[in-house]
Amino acid sequence: LASLSARALAGIPEIRPGDDLAGAIARAAGPGGLRPGQVIAIAHTVVSKAEGAIVSLATVEPSSRAVELGLQQVKDPRIVQVALDQSAEILRAERGVLISRTRHGFVCANAGVDSSNAAEADQVIVLPADPDASARALRARLAALAGLAASEAPAVLITDSFGRAWRHGQTDVAIGLAGMAPLDDWRGRADANGLLLQATWLAVADAAAGAADLARAKDSAEPVVLIEGLERFVSADDGPGALALLRPAAEDLFGS
């Protein structure tokens, strides 16, 4: 029988630019704490902080477009400018939210710019430049620190909280991934009754991101969650990453 467990790691310190995040995770997990088959879910904010993906608002010169959008949406024009810099395209600006397609291709509010988790009040955190590359690098370094072969490394899943179409609230989704299948494809396979599961194509990395978020209290500074029970989705190689979850706009049925 399958079963799933997720627990937040205690003892991850405040992460600053240049800090060794993988080292902090390995220390917090303790000897033998990182094992093959695990999925290590990491809130993107600490990955961004370690990589220096932080913008000081004092350094931002808002363009006239940012000023206009800021007035319209009652937002700090400097934060709007950072969101514009992070975006390939603004899909909507409404109700104080910019819905953006980021340079990576993620569709989310305010291009993922986070003004609530920064260490200082005039800073904002942006998404990592290449979250799949961040996940691959963390996975390799965690394997080395745990004394595991690269092919036995735990999977690394970098998460962010995204709003959704048609439903209130946010859920965590995968924005970076290494060592785990993002999708589990049952299309054309049979179910327990031998009937075809025609439409079943499960976004397992997004579900795992959501599960990880339930294993931490939002106010308790627990950015890293160890998940066990997903061994069937963990791979020896890095795999296609979280970008494989993105549906091209031309194929989108629910949004656009």
Next chain:
Amino acid sequence: LASLSARALAGIPEIRPGDDLAGAIARAAGPGGLRPGQVIAIAHTVVSKAEGAIVSLATVEPSSRAVELGLQQVKDPRIVQVALDQSAEILRAERGVLISRTRHGFVCANAGVDSSNAAEADQVIVLPADPDASARALRARLAALAGLAASEAPAVLITDSFGRAWRHGQTDVAIGLAGMAPLDDWRGRADANGLLLQATWLAVADAAAGAADLARAKDSAEPVVLIEGLERFVSADDGPGALALLRPAAEDLFGS
């Protein structure tokens, strides 16, 4: 520290119209297996089957609109007719999929009509008529069977797999809920650094539905998953139900 665990219940038999689903769950959980604070996630297919929310395609007369849509989308016009009957509105018909707003208000593919999990090949399963009412009834009966006071009953979460805007694959979401908060609202509350978490409004019932789906193998007939570690979201009363997760179309930013 928070932690989450989810395990599929073995021993749920094939459910037929009129079967006592709560009784089957209580028997499968065993003595003492159902406890206060748990969330019992149930794939809607078995709730629909128990309630007789099944349509024999032989009894369906497709309308001219269903025939036309069926030709256009290469779908059985009788299945299209069932989807139309379940819908308040068809938002799009494209790539072989009808995107529908169901009579309940859920936006999903083919109005949730499921042609892959029925017991017989010419049957389709539709969503329960009122999934929140189904959840409330199951919760009350499970409490009675477990010898618990109504206020100590485990929560009941009825799930379905929905496609999403902008991203490939499906994730499980809450379509019926009793005894659990659907959303966890941090807007205006402070994070670990004392900064306001302005946009944080977490769809915890949807995340729990996703976690439950990771605890079962899709081909293994495990419709019921027990989740522990969500006690902080479990309530003494039935609460607002899953309909509270629906965002009115006028407020939607990502779809529409």
